Amino acid sequence: MVPSLYEGFSLPAIEAMCTGICLVATDGGALPEVTGIDGDTVLGCKAGDAEGLAATIRRGLDDPELRARVGLNGRNRVVERWxxxxxxxxxxxxxxxxxxxxxxxxxxxxxxxxx
Missing domain, CATH: 1.20.5 (Single alpha-helices involved in coiled-coils or other helix-helix interfaces)
Incomplete structure (x- = not known):
């Protein structure tokens, strides 16, 4: 999880995505440029929205197929780009x-x- 309010190029996000786990991240700073599209390569939410972050975490926990797909797509994004x-x-x-x-x-x- 990368719950940043402001983030430059995020090595923690890249490292997490590289493992194939489903990343939950905010849209703070440059994170969307790194992590990609919500529901495809990341489970995303608005920076500073604690309830939205909790809902996004629940979304991932409640849907194993989504978790697996986002994790795989996130890893592929890293391998193709970084x-x-x-x-x-x-x-x-x-x-x-x-x-x-x-x-x-x-x-x-x-x-x-x-x-």
Missing amino acids: TWRKCAEQTVEQYREVLSMPANQDKLRRNGRVK
């Missing part, structure tokens, strides 16, 4: 994109880094 390999590939791609910009190519030429 493996260390994927992060490294995306980082390299961003560097290549920045380095290929005309202004940066000029600087690299002036510094003798490219011909």
